[in-house]
Amino acid sequence: MKTYSYKKSKALFQKAAEIIPCGIYGHFSPAPLIPVSDYPFYVSKAQDAHFWDVDGNEFIDYMCAYGPIILGYNNPVVESAAEMQREKVNCATAPGEVMVQLAQELVDTVTIADWAFFAKNGNDATTFALMVARAKTGRKKIIRLKGGYHGVQPWTQSPDHPGITFEDAENMLIGEWNNYEVLEDFVKKNPDQIAGIIATPYHHPTFEDNVLPAEGYWKKVEQLCHKEGIVLIVDDVRTGFRIDVRGSNEYFGFKPDLVAFCKAIGNGYPISALVGTNEMKEAASKVFYTGSYWFSAVPMAAALATIQELKENEVPAMLAEKGRELTSGLQKIAEDHGFHLKVTGHPAMPYLRLTDDPSLMLHQEWCGECTKRGAYFTSHHNWFISAALTEEDIQKTFEIADDAFKAVKNNRK
Amino acid sequence: MSAQRIKAGINLYAILKNLEDLVAYDNEARTLVQDRKICIQFTVKNGPKAWVRFENGRCTVERGKARKSQVHLWFSSCEHLNKMFDGKANPVPLKGFTQLGFLKNEFTKLTERLEYFLRPENVPLPDNHYIRMNTMFTLTIAAFALPEIALYDERAKYTASHLPDGTLQMSVLPDGPHVYLTIKGGKITAGKGKADHPDAMMLMKNPQVANDFLNGKSDPFTAIALGDVMIKGQIPILDGINLILDRVIHYVS
Numbered sequence: 106m107k108t109y110s111y112k113k114s115k116a117l118f119q120k121a122a123e124i125i126p127c128g129i130y131g132h133f134s135p136a137p138l139i140p141v142s143d144y145p146f147y148v149s150k151a152q153d154a155h156f157w158d159v160d161g162n163e164f165i166d167y168m169c170a171y172g173p174i175i176l177g178y179n180n181p182v183v184e185s186a187a188e189m190q191r192e193k194v195n196c197a198t199a200p201g202e203v204m205v206q207l208a209q210e211l212v213d214t215v216t217i218a219d220w221a222f223f224a225k226n227g228n229d230a231t232t233f234a235l236m237v238a239r240a241k242t243g244r245k246k247i248i249r250l251k252g253g254y255h256g257v258q259p260w261t262q263s264p265d266h267p268g269i270t271f272e273d274a275e276n277m278l279i280g281e282w283n284n285y286e287v288l289e290d291f292v293k294k295n296p297d298q299i300a301g302i303i304a305t306p307y308h309h310p311t312f313e314d315n316v317l318p319a320e321g322y323w324k325k326v327e328q329l330c331h332k333e334g335i336v337l338i339v340d341d342v343r344t345g346f347r348i349d350v351r352g353s354n355e356y357f358g359f360k361p362d363l364v365a366f367c368k369a370i371g372n373g374y375p376i377s378a379l380v381g382t383n384e385m386k387e388a389a390s391k392v393f394y395t396g397s398y399w400f401s402a403v404p405m406a407a408a409l410a411t412i413q414e415l416k417e418n419e420v421p422a423m424l425a426e427k428g429r430e431l432t433s434g435l436q437k438i439a440e441d442h443g444f445h446l447k448v449t450g451h452p453a454m455p456y457l458r459l460t461d462d463p464s465l466m467l468h469q470e471w472c473g474e475c476t477k478r479g480a481y482f483t484s485h486h487n488w489f490i491s492a493a494l495t496e497e498d499i500q501k502t503f504e505i506a507d508d509a510f511k512a513v514k515n516n517r518k
Numbered sequence: 519m520s521a522q523r524i525k526a527g528i529n530l531y532a533i534l535k536n537l538e539d540l541v542a543y544d545n546e547a548r549t550l551v552q553d554r555k556i557c558i559q560f561t562v563k564n565g566p567k568a569w570v571r572f573e574n575g576r577c578t579v580e581r582g583k584a585r586k587s588q589v590h591l592w593f594s595s596c597e598h599l600n601k602m603f604d605g606k607a608n609p610v611p612l613k614g615f616t617q618l619g620f621l622k623n624e625f626t627k628l629t630e631r632l633e634y635f636l637r638p639e640n641v642p643l644p645d646n647h648y649i650r651m652n653t654m655f656t657l658t659i660a661a662f663a664l665p666e667i668a669l670y671d672e673r674a675k676y677t678a679s680h681l682p683d684g685t686l687q688m689s690v691l692p693d694g695p696h697v698y699l700t701i702k703g704g705k706i707t708a709g710k711g712k713a714d715h716p717d718a719m720m721l722m723k724n725p726q727v728a729n730d731f732l733n734g735k736s737d738p739f740t741a742i743a744l745g746d747v748m749i750k751g752q753i754p755i756l757d758g759i760n761l762i763l764d765r766v767i768h769y770v771s
Contacts, residue, residue, distance in 0.1 A: 118743060127739040135743040139750050146743070265677040265761055312754055464684075464717045464751040485753060 106508040108477040109162040114146040117159060132171055137485040143473030151178035153493035164481040165498045169489035172343050172368035176414055177493020183372045183410045190406035201402030207409045211380055214412060216351045217360055218380035222389060224399050227342030227367035228256025230377040231303065233394050234363045235260065237381065238301030238336035241388035245276045248291055248302040252282065252310035255303060255340050282308040283319045288326060292333050301336040302326065306344050306353035307451065311485045312465070314458060315450030323359035336385070337361040342368055347424055347453040350415050374407035420492045421453060428452030428490045434503050442510040456487040470516065474509035523565060524769050526596035527666035529603045530560055530568040534579050535662050536655045537570060540632050541577035544651060547631045548575055550624045556617060559587035565596045589614030589621065653725035654695040660732045660766055661688065661697035661708040667765050668706045674762045679704040681758040684717030690728040691721055699759060718751035734767045
């Protein structure tokens with residue numbers, strides 16, 4: 106099978122490195138794409154479940170822009186809604202009518218939502234959630250869990266990282282996923298001081314197997330929060346609308362007070378939301394929080410169309426089915442080559458790992474070999490399935506995976 | 519813990535460690551100690567201890583107290599030791615007055631030779647031997663300074679306590695040098711050479727890349743994306759070690 110080369114990507118990066126810190130920074134940095142020589146750095150166009158890099162190589166995309174693309178690139182319904190809104194107004198002196206329509210859609214769709222607040226990025230929503238929890242309770246401390254990702258504000262980061270101080274983490278208590286006892290212990294040791302607990306609905310860290318909630322875990326957390334007057338915040342930024350349109354908490358059977366969404370709700374348009382219960386509404390209204398582009402109408406129109414499409418086509422069930430077909434097929438191919446491919450997390454956004462080498466080097470090599478054959482696989486992060494992924498794409502992926510396993514075996518001879 | 523304590527640990531355990539390779543790979547240095555059999559003990563009051571032994575044309579530097587030493591140099595404080603390394607103070611010899619000639623002559627010349635290889639800014643046209651030695655020493659200093667920084671620097675201590683267990687291999691391509699770091703329960707130990715089964719690898723494309731990278735002159739994300747530094751394996755180990763490496767330049771001048 107022919108493998109790709111990335112001459113233009115690399116040349117563009119050389120130029121970028123001179124004028125942009127890190128060349129490409131943040132979660133798009135190529136650094137965790139191992140080996141970097143197997144990956145493209147710049148995209149030129151995208152359609153459905155595919156993107157093309159600046160060298161003209163075509164990829165079946167299993168990262169979906171790290172989550173935002175759920176219906177596929179350039180989904181006609183979403184693009185049409187966005188275009189219609191753009192013709193009327195986008196960024197103006199007052200919000201568009203669509204803001205109210207979108208809020209109503211979220212309130213009607215997300216079970217716990219009695220109100221909705223809009224911003225741009227997931228981090229805007231999670232940080233607002235913390236502020237609302239503090240405003241509601243008059244308390245300072247927040248519990249978050251080790252390995253949980255909630256954005257890049259200082260409170261979300263480890264205090265030993267550049268630009269972060271130990272004071273930034275002063276009011277943060279770090280628990281562990283599925284460890285209820287640690288949470289209970291924090292509550293006992295910090296009476297009437299904990300404003301909120303923030304966590305993702307299931308554990309999806311990078312470089313590690315993903316972990317679903319243990320039986321009864323969320324119910325116990327919910328009860329603890331109610332008993333102690335702690336605000337329960339779900340960070341549904343990555344998972345939201347991929348597992349359940351009513352909120353991922355519904356899938357796992359519990360009721361938080363606040364839920365933060367981003368990524369999938371706009372199918373690529375920049376928008377995030379925090380939704381909450383009526384009990385939280387007054388506190389939310391007291392926190393002054395805003396941004397220059399938070400009222401832009403086009404992303405709101407796109408989000409409205411996206412959510413309607415997700416509901417109408419029962420997309421979460423579709424994603425789970427496609428994810429299961431993909432991962433079970435890949436596991437079978439791995440087995441045929443004498444490898445063991447472990448799949449964890451939810452099938453709509455699975456995390457895969459070849460367990461034959463605990464150092465991850467084998468897995469990194471295989472993902473790289475797949476990518477340079479046209480199936481864009483990362484080795485450090487969960488993947489994302491899009492509704493635009495076709496049966497043909499999946500079958501092509503299997504062919505690529507098979508050839509990549511052959512290459513990996515050959516490389517090791 | 520004070521910066522002086524960290525610097526003292528680096529001076530004794532990382533800078534002095536280079537005498538081993540200096541004697542092994544530099545003819546001029548080896549000639550100075552070829553026929554000597556002598557062990558020098560360095561002791562800092564309430565601080566680090568190390569010994570340097572020359573025997574059969576080889577040099578060995580280790581932490582702690584030597585079983586038997588011919589010379590014992592004592593320092594009243596970490597600051598005292600650090601000043602000596604900066605050429606601004608003298609040690610207190612507790613033992614080995616008959617060996618003072620060796621200290622003043624051969625040993626001083628040896629440390630001057632080491633300093634020559636550590637200061638590339640004073641060498642306008644370095645030859646291959648110089649580049650090789652400088653790279654080797656830079657890598658050794660980085661690797662052996664890391665445990666000291668991880669023990670006593672507030673930020674690095676925090677990072678080390680959150681590091682996953684495992685071994686990181688750091689190599690300069692194509693032919694070395696190689697060092698490795700082993701992390702267990704937040705404690706870091708350094709070693710020279712290749713690790714048997716590394717959990718993570720950091721491969722630097724050539725000596726110049728290694729020099730820039732280890733001296734904080736290049737941004738890791740860019741260096742990795744450009745392919746100058748290749749990484750693989752358990753990246754969380756590399757992420758943490760990189761944070762501690764960032765602290766090295768605060769203590770090593």
